[in-house]
Amino acid sequence: MSGQLENRTLTAEWLRQNHELYTAATNHSFIKSIRDGTIDVNNFKHWMEQDYHFVRELVRFVASVLQKVPRNAPEHDLDVILGGLTALESEITWFRKEANFWQIFLERVTLLQPNKDYCEFLKELEREDTPYAAAVTAFWLIELVYCASFMSCLEEDAKTPYELVSTVKRWGSPEFHQYTLSLKKLADKALENASDAEQKQAQKIFVRILELELKFWDMAGFVLG
Numbered sequence: 702m703s704g705q706l707e708n709r710t711l712t713a714e715w716l717r718q719n720h721e722l723y724t725a726a727t728n729h730s731f732i733k734s735i736r737d738g739t740i741d742v743n744n745f746k747h748w749m750e751q752d753y754h755f756v757r758e759l760v761r762f763v764a765s766v767l768q769k770v771p772r773n774a775p776e777h778d779l780d781v782i783l784g785g786l787t788a789l790e791s792e793i794t795w796f797r798k799e800a801n802f803w804q805i806f807l808e809r810v811t812l813l814q815p816n817k818d819y820c821e822f823l824k825e826l827e828r829e830d831t832p833y834a835a836a837v838t839a840f841w842l843i844e845l846v847y848c849a850s851f852m853s854c855l856e857e858d859a860k861t862p863y864e865l866v867s868t869v870k871r872w873g874s875p876e877f878h879q880y881t882l883s884l885k886k887l888a889d890k891a892l893e894n895a896s897d898a899e900q901k902q903a904q905k906i907f908v909r910i911l912e913l914e915l916k917f918w919d920m921a922g923f924v925l926g
């Protein structure tokens with residue numbers, strides 16, 4: 702019963718409506734190459750150096766979501782977002798440690814256009830005129846794409862290379878999946894309380910994020926000489 706009820710939420714409806722784009726963003730050839738063990742390590746390094754800088758911008762975005770949590774919301778709602786924000790600190794530490802292992806110099810990275818475009822979009826979402834409903838929906842989806850992508854690399858028949866297992870466990874773990882479900886609940890609750898115009902705005906942002914995620918993976922495929 703709960704499954705059926707869950708499917709009537711707006712987030713579930715938008716996932717259905719954008720099934721093709723969502724599948725493209727979560728079954729990308731980059732992820733498939735990790736899953737089947739054929740990944741070129743240079744592609745992986747390339748993704749990692751770009752993603753580190755993206756995650757740094759994401760810190761500001763998540764802080765903006767935190768500020769928008771309505772004051773009359775249950776305490777738990779603020780705690781969920783705060784948990785996401787604090788998790789980013791260990792995320793950044795992890796990136797630095799991994800970068801050391803892979804001999805990546807994070808401070809020398811040139812941001813590529815798809816990354817710049819995504820960070821610019823985050824800046825738009827950080828603005829005060831982006832309502833909470835749209836912002837928390839965006840946050841949920843950004844996390845979901847990574848969770849769904851990396852979960853596939855942990856399936857029983859996956860041949861994920863040993864050196865990448867710790868990476869895929871970060872985002873493909875059951876704990877992280879639970880976290881994305883907590884965010885989904887917050888997003889659906891906020892969307893239910895939002896006006897039609899705000900719902901439409903959130904829906905547009907939803908599609909834009911899937912497009913940007915797809916382009917971000919595409920970027921990982923290009924290895925600079």
Ligand SMILES: Cc1ncc(C[n+]2csc(CCO)c2C)c(N)n1
Pocket residue numbers: 752755756759785788789792843844846847848872914917
């Ligand atoms: C392009 C891009 N999109 C989404 C994520 C996902 N993500 C960002 S931070 C974080 C951990 C939160 O605790 C996760 C899962 C990413 N890294 N890069």
